[in-house]
Amino acid sequence: MSTVTDTKKKAPAGERVADWADGRLGIYTLAKANMRKIFPDHWSFMLGEICLYSFIIIILTGVYLTLFFHPSMNEVEYAGPYVPLQGQLMSEAFNSTMHISFEVRGGLLIRQIHHWAALIFLAGMFVHMMRVFFTGAFRKPREINWLFGFLLFFLGMFTGFTGYSLPDDLLSGTGVRFMQGAILSVPVVGTYLSMFLFGGEFPGGDFVARFYSAHVLLLPGIMLGLMVAHLILVFVHKHTHFEGPGRTNKNVVGMPLLPVYMAKAGGFFFLVFGVIAIIAAIASINPIWALGPYRPDQVSTGAQPDWYMGFAEGLIRVMPGWEINLWGHTLVLGVFIPLVIFPAVLGAIAVYPFIESWITGDKREHHIAQRPRNAPTRTAFGVAWITAYMIMLVGGGNDLWATHFHLSINSITWFVRIFFFAGPVIAFIVTKRICLGLQRRDKDKVLHGRESGIIKRLPHGEFVEVHEPLSQGELHRLTAHEQYAPAELPPAVDENGVERKIGRMEKLRVKLNKGYYGEDNQIAKPTVEEYKEIQSGHGHH
């Protein structure tokens, strides 16, 4: 019971600070709306967090590196402590990276954390994107956020590439030359683009400084903005969750942001930092001292880009060296075709949500993450895409496959050429079969229960396995997904007997729709009647 004098006492310091801030920033309303925001618990929902945290780690370590890195291509003679380079001519950029690696306190560790975190960031984005893809979490209202995520991945590739090029070592210089070659292959404007980008003939004296501002300012700035937008949209849309008892399209079942998720997410940040720091402490990455400074007249075997560009490397490596010579001009198809396929393959996955919603005609909101098996055609498409991607990664490392598995590099190249086209088709068919098989298994489990492993002998001598009926929750989980009826073309003749005009696109849409929901493309989930009928038979089978 407080007295009148009590209430006039000063409020605690924290409250006063909060009041002060609220008066100026309005944090109470913000906090009220968001502090109790619910997040569902599932390990795959933390993949995005891995990306966010590794991005933060990259920014933190990157800032440290900028303190010592000189983005200049002025030629200097190396006089540092690494003996096998002493007296060699190199760019200021390479020299300062050597300085960071050997003389700056903690420099090498920070460099390695930065680079490992970059590889993990991109790998995390890839897996996060696939999680969203396979669970259908890109459906309305999240299509824009899907695009934001895709852009983050795409920009991440180029941020990584520009960063990889900054030390001006022999490996990254080869990569920059590779990129310049790709630019040169663009018909008509290629030469101009290259001259514009490099400020003259390759390599010139500008590209390190230019890549530097792109790497530390332009690209990460855009990415940071996109990431904030991405997270705001996650708050606005709320997180998806998987099917389960009590979970609907209209709620989110999980734990509140404060205190549970704040603690979990905060702790997870340090775990991510810890894992990356351990890896950076035990494993070397991009040892530029072993690679040597870049000189356009030198090259090494095994010159590959970081993994996220390996797909592009593969395209170039396996593409036959076609070219057309006309009127004194050369069209280098051997490089230009890969340059076109590269964004096309990435773009295919980016626009998929829009294609799917067009095919299915489904414009409703979805907040339930699907199980991949319940969308067999989409899952099959995703696996086919990954297959094409992975086969090109094999192509990008064809020399290492050859030496490590004692194969002929030519055979690997031919394998990649054929299976870049055949692999996705096979993967599509196989994945769809597997999904349908899993759907049948779910149906079987619902109707007959779980195989208990207990064999019972009946009085007349027959052996049967006892099936345990599933719990109510499990039954719900396996049957809650929606199933759609395939689209049908309207009758060719309308009610007035007039021939109906049906566009070619609509015909295509209905055909594709049947591929999603038509006969043999989904297994009808068990009905209540089926369930009751079987269960009334004492569950013997």
Add this chain to the structure above:
Amino acid sequence: MKKLSARRRHPLAAVVVLLLALAATGGLYAAFAPAGTAKADETAQSLAIEEGKKLYSVGCASCHGTGGQGTSDGPSLVGVGSASVDFQVGTGRMPAQQPGAQVPKKKNIYSQAEIDQLAAYIASLGAGPITPTEKQYDPAGADAAKGGELFRTNCAQCHNFTGEGGALTHGKYAPSLEGVSPKHLYEAMQTGPQNMPSFPDTTMPEQQKKDIIAYVQAVNSEKADNPGGLSLGGLGPVSEGLFAWVFGLGALIAVAVWVAAHTAKAKKS
């Protein structure tokens, strides 16, 4: 002739004639007898060639021909020189186990003395690069930095930045240089074994070869230090990417599963 006829009945005349006859026979024999054994100077060199030929007949002749002239299964060895033999046999490549895209390095079963004998025999077939002496290949005092530059200009295209090896066409490859002795490195540059081009002293002087050896020793031997930690095979971004996916993302997903599995318990109230 008086003197002669007067003494022909001398008691010692028969002895003299016998001596003269023996001398003549011996002299004539010495003059006309088949050369080989008669000419043989019993020096170490000729003994080595002799022994080398025996070893050659057992281990090499089936492919390279009985006189080193080569067959459809193996090239002629006339003029390859002792350095080639020392490299090919010393690294276990020869005698080859089976035909293939390339003859791999394997355990050497010959002693250095036997290799020298084989080398002496092959060198006797025709002039070629001579096995280097230690003074020639010893990298002590050579400039590893200069060697690194030469290595990146001449060797890295096939052998990778630090000599980890690389792929060539149709199953051929440039082998890893890890653990290869300075002598064998020198001989390989000198003779250009298998798919390798040769770098004779006219194009790459002895000192440059020493520099390259010093560089290889500095970056790819047990003496080489890896300031960054595990070198992951020294293969560059492919092994780094694989490591990032398997151990980096793998560990993080394992941690995520662990965090997700340990959630706050609802308070019982």
